Amino acid sequence: MKTGEIWAGLGSSLASIMFLYTIFQQYLPYNLRNFLEKYIHKVTNYFNPYIEITVCEFTGERLKSNEAYTVIQAYLSTNSSKRAKRLKADIDKNTDCLALSMDDREEVTDDYKGAMLWWKSTKSTAKTQQFSFYPTSDEKRSYKLSFHKRYRQLVIDSYLNHVLKEGRAIGVSKRQRKLFMNNPSRNEDYRRIMWSHAVFDHPSSFQTLAMDPQKKKEIMDDLETFSKSKDYYAKIGKAWKRGYLLHGPPGTGKSTMIAAMANHLNYDVYDLELTSVKNNTELRKLLIETSNKAIIVIEDIDCSLDLTSQRTKKNEKEEEKNVVKKAKEEINSNENKVTLSGLLNFIDGLWSSCGGERLIVFTTNYVEKLDPALIRRGRMDKHIEMSYCGFEGFKVLAKNYLDIDFHILFETIEHLLLKTQITPADIAENLMPKTSNRDAETSLKNLIQALEIAK
Ligand SMILES: Nc1ncnc2c1ncn2[C@@H]1O[C@H](COP(=O)(O)OP(=O)(O)OP(=O)(O)O)[C@@H](O)[C@H]1O
Ligand SMILES: [Mg+2]
DSSP states (O other), X not given: OOHHHHHHHHHHHHHHHHHHHHHXXXXXXXXXXXXXXXXXXXXXXXXXXXXXXXXXXXXXXXXXXXXXHHHHXXXXXXXXXXXXXXXXXXXXXXXXXXXXXXXXXXXXXXXXXXXXXXXXXXXXXOOOOSOOSSOOOOEXXXXXXXEEGGGHHHXXXXXXXXXXXXXXXXXXXXXXXXXXXXXXXXXXXXXXXXXXXXXXXXXXXXXXXXXXXXXXXXXXXXXXHHHTOHHHHHHHTOOSEEEEEEEOSXXXXXXXXXXXXXXXXXOEEEEOOGGGOOBHHHHHHHHXXXXXXXXXXXXXXXXXXXXXSSSSOOOHHHHHHHHHHHHHHHHTTTSOBOOHHHHXXXXXXXXXXXXXXXXXXXXXXXXXGSOHHHHSTTTSOEEEEOOSOOHHHHHHHHHHHHOOSOOTTHHHHHHHHHHOOOOXXXXXXXXXXXXXXXXXXXXXXXXXXXXXXXX
16 A cells, blocks of 8 residues: 555544544533543644644734734735735725725735745634623634745745735835824823824925935935935944934925925924923933834924033123023923933934934024034934025926926026025915916016015
């Protein structure tokens, strides 16, 4: 008799035993049934060449949602919509579109480096004793991955990482970005939600940003290099973050640039209002609650705190002023106790390295007012001056607002721009059509008039 036949014979006998057992199990005493089940399980496990990995939707005693489940769901989304026969559709909160995923107890296959793998979505309903008028949410969902035992090493060493990486990338590309604002601190409430958020949907892009094209390209390259440098930062032993200082007169596009940066990199934005932060401890708490792939923005840093004179030598008069100020501060001891050193710690202290891929952006109208310690390289790695509008910047605005690349009046405007300091915000206002018939010539004439006056 051949070995194959022996195995086949064994298999069919086992199947018959199992069949008989399922029929007669109810007549067996409880203890015997328990004993038999244990051994039947062992025997079937021995003959079963397939390995299973289960990932539940919720884990732990407190049933926290399991990130691995979400990542796998994202990973399987493309595969399921192509291969599964039974799909379910839900509104995706992030994209506000219908998202397809495989239905409960549905199965899809995946090929990876020649190995065949099966993903099955399972659902079990826990039996609760409690009576309720409302539908109970005791459904437990999970994904089960099955594969032949000869692929064990491939799955553990490589496939699972591949699923994690791909799933995360799909999740990031589909997510809707958020704009977070820190909530003002009131009294000691440890359950307080530190950040509120809204959907970030700003239309600004580098394409519509009016500035010197070379400078613009340099910034875009810098951002892209940063976002791809995870391994490089790890190699040189630096936390994966970068500081940008945007300075320039009002209306030159600092806030617009931040939105363009966020859109370019697909990052969330945390708009940190320092004056509502009670003290350094709270600042730290806010920091650790930020996510990766985010821009933390502190606008008008010079107005947010008295960060200007703390490290410079003060003359006596200033010293006197400070005594009065200190007394006032003590009275309002609950207010504004974020200090320069607290902020420096925020930027480059140990806490700043929790997580990664974060930009910190400061904006100011008066760069000279800031303490040099705050803006030195390493903290604010890149200083970007946003300045008055040049001819190249004007051309971008003309394209944005009037949809023209050239006009006979451009030459006059170029001459006038050389002699006038005008912000992109002012130019934009003049180019904006005032009537419903968007006549480019009238808008350009308006601008020329404004430039003549400004000159
Ligand atoms: N460089 C620019 N490119 C395109 N639009 C711009 C630019 N600068 C300003 N604008 C336009 O002007 C408006 C105001 O600009 P923005 O708020 O970015 O200026 P800001 O430098 O942040 O000013 P502030 O210092 O007062 O905060 C924007 O809504 C935008 O429409
Ligand atoms: Mg601004």
